[in-house]
Amino acid sequence: FLRGKTAIVTGSTSGIGLACARALAAEGAAVVINGFGEAAAIDAEREKLAGLSGAAALYDPADMTRPEEIARLVQRAHDELGGPDIIVNNAGVQFVSQVAEFPNEKWDAILAINLSSPFHMMKAAIPFMRERKWGRIISTASAHSLVASPNKAAYVAAKHGLSGLTKTVALEVARDGITANCISPGYVWTPLVENQIPDTMKARGLTREQVMNDVLLAAQPTKEFVTPEQVAAFAVFLCREEAKAITGANLSMDGGWTAA
Ligand code: NAD
Numbered sequence: 001f002l003r004g005k006t007a008i009v010t011g012s013t014s015g016i017g018l019a020c021a022r023a024l025a026a027e028g029a030a031v032v033i034n035g036f037g038e039a040a041a042i043d044a045e046r047e048k049l050a051g052l053s054g055a056a057a058l059y060d061p062a063d064m065t066r067p068e069e070i071a072r073l074v075q076r077a078h079d080e081l082g083g084p085d086i087i088v089n090n091a092g093v094q095f096v097s098q099v100a101e102f103p104n105e106k107w108d109a110i111l112a113i114n115l116s117s118p119f120h121m122m123k124a125a126i127p128f129m130r131e132r133k134w135g136r137i138i139s140t141a142s143a144h145s146l147v148a149s150p151n152k153a154a155y156v157a158a159k160h161g162l163s164g165l166t167k168t169v170a171l172e173v174a175r176d177g178i179t180a181n182c183i184s185p186g187y188v189w190t191p192l193v194e195n196q197i198p199d200t201m202k203a204r205g206l207t208r209e210q211v212m213n214d215v216l217l218a219a220q221p222t223k224e225f226v227t228p229e230q231v232a233a234f235a236v237f238l239c240r241e242e243a244k245a246i247t248g249a250n251l252s253m254d255g256g257w258t259a260a
Helices: 015-026 038-054 068-083 103-131 153-172 189-203 210-217 226-239
Strands: 006-009 028-032 058-062 086-089 134-141 178-185 249-252
Touching: 006 015, 006 068, 015 028, 015 038, 015 086, 015 134, 015 226, 028 038, 028 068, 038 058, 058 068, 068 103, 086 103, 086 226, 103 134, 103 153, 103 178, 134 153, 134 226, 153 178, 178 226, 189 210, 226 249
Parallel strands: 006 028, 006 086, 028 058, 086 134, 134 178, 178 249
Antiparallel strands: none
16 A cells, blocks of 8 residues: 555664565555665665565665765655655664763764654655655654663653654644654564663673563563564554554553553
C-alpha cells in the first residue's frame, strides 16, 4: 500500500531501523537507508530492499550529528526518489554513566543524534510533505521518553525531548495530512542493547546474567525482549489511512514497563 511513496529511515544499517526499512519496502515504498557499517554489507542490503519493494532503494551516509548533511539527505531523497513521504527518525546512541562523571562530548553527541537530528529531519521534510498534503513522521523514542533509569541522563533527556518535539510538530502539521508520533519500545534485542551490557556490568559491578535479568528485563513485566520486527510492524501501521487520527502520540510498546 506504499507504492509510489518514499521513506527515509535514519540509522537503518542495523537493529530497529533496518527492520523498519525492510517492512516499509515490503509494502512497496522506495526507501533511503542511512547509518554506519561496512560498505559491501550495506550495498547488499540496499539491493535486497529494492528487490523487496520493486522500487528504488538508496543508501546515504549522512551523519546525524551534522545538520547540513541531514538537509542534504532529504533533498537527495526528493531529487532522486520523490517525497519524502515518510520519515522514521530512528538513529540513536546510548552511553551509561552517572551525571557526575558523564563526559561532555558524550552528552553533546547523544543530544545531537537522538534529539536534534529528528528536528533537522522534520524541518527539511515537512515542506515536501505539505506539497503532497500527506506525510508520516515516526520517531523511535523509548520507554526512557516516559520514565528514567540511573546512569542514562543524556539518553533519558533526549528521548523525553523527542516526545515533546513530536507533540509540537503534530500540532503544527495537524491540518496538512501529516501525522507525527513516537513509538516507545522497552528493551529490544539489538546491538544497541547488547553493547551496553559491558558498561552496565562495570557501572554496577554485575555479571552479564545479572544485567540481563535484574537490570534490563527487571523493568519489563513480560520478561521478554521486544523484537525489531514488532516495532517495524507498528511503524507500517502508522502509515496506513486507518491510522490518520493517531497523531501527537507517544505509543508504548514495552511489555508493560511503563504501566508499573
Ligand atoms: P542499533 O545500534 O542497532 O542501530 C543504531 C543505528 O543508528 C545504526 O544503523 C547506526 O549506524 C546508526 N547511527 C549511529 N550513529 C549515527 C549517526 N551519527 N548518524 C547516522 N546514523 C547513526 O540500535 P537500535 O537498538 O536498533 O536502536 C534504534 C533506535 O531505537 C534508537 O533511537 C534507540 O534509542 C531506540 N530504542 C532502542 C531500544 C532497544 O532496546 N534496542 C529501546 C528503545 C528505543
